[in-house]
Amino acid sequence: MSSLNTFGAIMTFAIELETKLRDYYQTAGDSARAADADKRRSNLERVRRENVTEIKLEPIEGLDQADYSLDLSATSAEAQSAAEAIAAVFYQDVAPKINVREAQRALERCGRQHAELAANK
Amino acid sequence: MVKRLKNYINGAFVEASTDRYIPVHNPATCELLGECPDSTRDDIDRAVKAAHAAFDEWRSTPVLSRAQYMYRLKNILEERFEDISRVVVEENGKTRDEARGEVRRAIESVDYAASVPALLRGYKVEDISSGIDETAERQPLGVFAAITPFNFPFMVPLWFLPTAITCGNTYLIKPSPQTPLSMDLFYEIMDEIDLPEGVVNLVHGGVEASQAVMEHPDIVGVSFVGSTPVAKIVYETCAKHGKRVQAQGGAKNYIAVMPDADMAASVANIMGSAFGCAGQRCLAGSVVVAVGDAYEPLKAELLKRASALHVGYGLEETTQMGTVISATAKQRIEGMITAGESEGAQVALDGRSQTVAGFEAGSFVGPTILDGVTPEMSVARDEIFGPVLSIMHAEDFDGAVDMINQSRYGNAASLFTSNGKHAREFKYRIRAGNIGINVGVAAATASFPFGGQKESFFGDLHGQGPDSIEFFTDKKILIERWL
Numbered sequence: 001m002s003s004l005n006t007f008g009a010i011m012t013f014a015i016e017l018e019t020k021l022r023d024y025y026q027t028a029g030d031s032a033r034a035a036d037a038d039k040r041r042s043n044l045e046r047v048r049r050e051n052v053t054e055i056k057l058e059p060i061e062g063l064d065q066a067d068y069s070l071d072l073s074a075t076s077a078e079a080q081s082a083a084e085a086i087a088a089v090f091y092q093d094v095a096p097k098i099n100v101r102e103a104q105r106a107l108e109r110c111g112r113q114h115a116e117l118a119a120n121k
Numbered sequence: 122m123v124k125r126l127k128n129y130i131n132g133a134f135v136e137a138s139t140d141r142y143i144p145v146h147n148p149a150t151c152e153l154l155g156e157c158p159d160s161t162r163d164d165i166d167r168a169v170k171a172a173h174a175a176f177d178e179w180r181s182t183p184v185l186s187r188a189q190y191m192y193r194l195k196n197i198l199e200e201r202f203e204d205i206s207r208v209v210v211e212e213n214g215k216t217r218d219e220a221r222g223e224v225r226r227a228i229e230s231v232d233y234a235a236s237v238p239a240l241l242r243g244y245k246v247e248d249i250s251s252g253i254d255e256t257a258e259r260q261p262l263g264v265f266a267a268i269t270p271f272n273f274p275f276m277v278p279l280w281f282l283p284t285a286i287t288c289g290n291t292y293l294i295k296p297s298p299q300t301p302l303s304m305d306l307f308y309e310i311m312d313e314i315d316l317p318e319g320v321v322n323l324v325h326g327g328v329e330a331s332q333a334v335m336e337h338p339d340i341v342g343v344s345f346v347g348s349t350p351v352a353k354i355v356y357e358t359c360a361k362h363g364k365r366v367q368a369q370g371g372a373k374n375y376i377a378v379m380p381d382a383d384m385a386a387s388v389a390n391i392m393g394s395a396f397g398c399a400g401q402r403c404l405a406g407s408v409v410v411a412v413g414d415a416y417e418p419l420k421a422e423l424l425k426r427a428s429a430l431h432v433g434y435g436l437e438e439t440t441q442m443g444t445v446i447s448a449t450a451k452q453r454i455e456g457m458i459t460a461g462e463s464e465g466a467q468v469a470l471d472g473r474s475q476t477v478a479g480f481e482a483g484s485f486v487g488p489t490i491l492d493g494v495t496p497e498m499s500v501a502r503d504e505i506f507g508p509v510l511s512i513m514h515a516e517d518f519d520g521a522v523d524m525i526n527q528s529r530y531g532n533a534a535s536l537f538t539s540n541g542k543h544a545r546e547f548k549y550r551i552r553a554g555n556i557g558i559n560v561g562v563a564a565a566t567a568s569f570p571f572g573g574q575k576e577s578f579f580g581d582l583h584g585q586g587p588d589s590i591e592f593f594t595d596k597k598i599l600i601e602r603w604l
Contacts, residue, residue, distance in 0.1 A: 012438050
């Protein structure tokens with residue numbers, strides 16, 4: 001069974017992912033990145049609230065959260081980059097599966113931001 | 122300690138004048154969530170007296186001030202969004218996303234109510250005779266009430282209350298005793314926004330409370346959503362007692378699928394229509410009519426997708442279909458599947474033996490697909506209100522239209538096609554109040570009336586949208602001449 005098989009499962013996973021990254025960067029002493037992650041978390045909570053459209057709730061297939069687990073045990077630049085790369089892939093994979101454009105756009109934006117962070121070692 | 126619910130009357134939570142309490146169970150876990158008072162005629166009378174007493178001052182409160190309460194309400198609903206959704210899952214059994222969708226739509230009704238100042242305008246014509254002008258002004262009427270169902274325990278009351286009170290009326294809600302908890306939470310929120318005492322009231326209960334609402338001389342109008350037999354009773358009783366009434370009944374919604382439809386995309390959407398909220402929506406697709414060559418690919422795709430649906434406890438995010446409302450409902454639905462089978466339908470996917478690990482006593486009915494269904498079978502004619510989809514076959518488009526129009530219900534119908542002519546013909550010819558074209562849940566948004574025809578609706582003004590402004594106001598005519 002796919003573990004990211006509903007709109008809510010995907011959005012909740014994304015919110016948890018950003019929460020973990022916020023805490024991670026706080027621990028690493030990077031308050032700017034922590035604030036950015038917290039802003040994404042807050043935006044995603046709003047998106048989950050505002051874009052759950054009953055008319056278009058459909059099952060989602062082919063996504064498993066095990067494919068997007070972050071290793072946050074180290075805080076080196078390389079470790080940060082690796083975590084950001086996984087986050088970027090997550091958003092790139094899930095955005096096309098969401099059939100509400102506003103939510104899709106928010107996920108795509110998160111993906112772009114994580115891709116930029118992954119590239120900036 | 123299990124919560125024993127109170128009524129909310131005249132700005133305070135008060136004990137009901139009864140010693141009869143109805144247990145409220147979580148239909149997945151069977152946990153006792155609360156006890157709902159089976160309120161009496163006296164409780165209704167007390168609430169109506171409070172609402173009646175509050176009316177004059179409330180109607181003279183400027184409409185812009187009345188609308189401000191809606192903004193405050195919206196803000197709190199957004200803040201408490203996840204809490205409310207959780208309560209809806211616990212009392213009703215639907216999935217988390219379905220509950221979120223319900224709360225979202227409820228908030229959209231509050232948004233609509235905030236626009237009432239722009240919708241209350243009357244109209245005027247000068248010189249209807251020499252020197253005489255004629256004006257129509259909208260005025261609120263007094264105390265309105267709603268008797269609301271278990272399937273959308275939070276959304277349906279909010280179809281009515283926000284618009285009614287922003288129009289200047291006062292209000293009473295009598296929610297379903299099966300799902301009273303989200304309304305209990307809603308009235309906690311209403312208490313926070315600090316409306317004048319008596320403007321909004323809540324009385325829990327069953328038949329006695331409902332009967333008292335229908336018969337009370339100081340209630341001017343009643344909104345009802347529920348089954349057709351009860352909707353008829355509500356319509357007739359309220360009319361007999363001189364009330365405005367809008368009574369929304371049951372449904373048997375058909376979905377026609379043409380051979381030219383995008384089959385994968387169509388079936389993905391039909392899944393939500395047939396099995397969303399475990400089929401307990403008045404807009405649920407209950408019969409799919411495969412037209413011509415659509416039959417084989419449609420059936421194959423339906424079976425593939427429906428058998429993959431993850432049935433479970435609604436609070437788990439991965440659950441795609443939750444429970445039905447109660448063990449009694451489960452028994453009734455399974456009985457109807459069996460009746461369909463005995464009438465000749467083939468059970469292509471059988472949800473009767475559905476169990477969920479960890480929730481063995483839960484009221485789960487798995488997605489069920491009946492094939493070879495014909496119009497005379499009970500499963501084609503009667504409302505099942507569960508996750509059961511019947512497949513019928515029509516030779517051509519005209520045959521599908523005839524099949525759909527035979528239904529005594531007229532709540533909703535959908536067509537999946539890529540042909541514009543068929544889409545136009547469908548919406549033109551089908552006798553149902555909500556039509557979906559490549560949309561399986563044709564749910565009107567808050568600024569549109571929620572349609573319904575034939576035995577699915579009794580009344581003339583529907584809930585939501587401009588109809589609600591008409592329902593909650595009267596037009597007073599002023600003819601003036603200055604000598």
